[in-house]
Amino acid sequence: MESKDLRVSDAEREHVGELLQRAVGQGMLSLGEFTERMDTVLAAKTRGDLNQVLVDLPGIQIRPEFQDQYLPGMPQQHYPAPTTGAFPATGQGAPALIKGRVSSVERKGPWHVPPAIALDTVASSVTLDFTEAVMQTQVVRIDVNDYLSSITILLPAEATADVNGVENVASSVSSKVRGGPPYGPLHLIVTGKVRCGSVNVTHPLSTRMRKFFNGN
Template identity: 45%
Template sequence: MDSGQNDHLRVSDAERAKVGQLLERAVSEGMLTLDEFTQRYDAALAARTRGELRVVLADLPMAVTAAPRPAPEVLRGRMSSIVRRGQWTVAPVLQLNTRMCSTTLDFTSAVLPGPLVEIVIDDYCSSTELIVPSTATADLNGVDAVAGSATVKVRTSPPSQQLHLIVRGRVRMGSVTVRHPFGSWLRRLHGSR
């Protein structure tokens, strides 16, 4: 970001989104905790000028903007089903490319790369279920649903220290749902007695 002379200029939603992506990258590289991410992300969303946005990134090294993003693991399905359960190893970025497909990604026993996992969806006429542990949170604000649905049945904030899913992309005539395992509310209820 420019420093100094342009600090008074108003910022666009695209500039706020870019800063949000840089903050997400800083979390995935261990430069920020999820609490710091939440505070800074909220400040970025509220920023009106470039100076206010610059403050959000001020103490992060320039390497954050230049660091290569991890290569996504691509899961592709055509008129089939994709299932990941048990102790599967999760990549920091998952890319789902599905057409008339049923996808289930169960993160409850998965080996995670860190507390933040990004999922990029390009879906047509499919259903996607993301099953997360009871402590997990998810953000589906980046999902563009066209004649479809994006449903979050878990907490959205503050971001979980164990697992926070950031899901973005497009769902056309399909659905994406983030939920806890069936019966988890019963286990929590039974455990509290």
Template identity: 45%
Template structure:
């Protein structure tokens, strides 16, 4: 069984186990990054098993906790400072201004999935230096999507994946103002 070839689904299941381990404080982000590198290079199930042997798990899809829902109509949503970021977040906004600042946030997982259902709103994601974002899952109608951060290679510190619909609105992923200047001055 350990010499059986690993599938993409096997790699994804092991990655989810590692994400849960980080969220529960069993692995540091550095350990997570090292192990994910092994997962991506694994050819057999035995190679995959080596990265999770010291973690409590059952080799099946972990129970997905429902996403935290942020919903607002004709107002604003702001999460700044040391707010706790769940692994899954659902934004339902109408005629709203939303700012999610991840620079000082407490992460439960190095990968954050955001499901977006937006109408006539602006959504701004402020990511710390070194974080990456994937907004390829955003479908828009008369809207704009701007990614002003790296998209690859996927950051082991924080990677935000946004999917959903934006109608007559905008979604922007960026670093805090002055980040580029700080990099130049170093």
């Protein structure tokens, strides 16, 4: 079997995505081209699928450990183990997917919130407003896989949040709400990875103003 026909791991897809980010920063790719190629990367199954997004980018090279790890004849146990995702098996099914590509993504009003959400976005403006949402569970998990997006999460007054599980690469991740264990109507756990983007967990302006005038 030729190396181009060998399967690739999530780690290799992520590495190629970082190379494409570098190409954008160096002016070799436009934002539209980056988005198209990232769609190819996320759907890639073989080395050949990944190579096609890099062949015309001079000076952009895959790190040696990724070049060498899929040599023909290598025993299967030497392959990197695939990632299993951020959500443990809870018996409540797979997380609901919210996806955006160079777009505006918004959830607000009385929308029905599942126990787990997978947020997959590229160069998008995202607002998830939980202030009037219909909750199925007290604890909601959001796993973020993002490139170049601005993500705002609005929580009701008594909600708590934990963003310590978010890995940020040249990004900003902040929470202006109380942390700690869940005690109110909603506890949000945010995990995943943000690249060249931002995540801001906060209360709506009206809630922040009330807290300010009440001395909280």
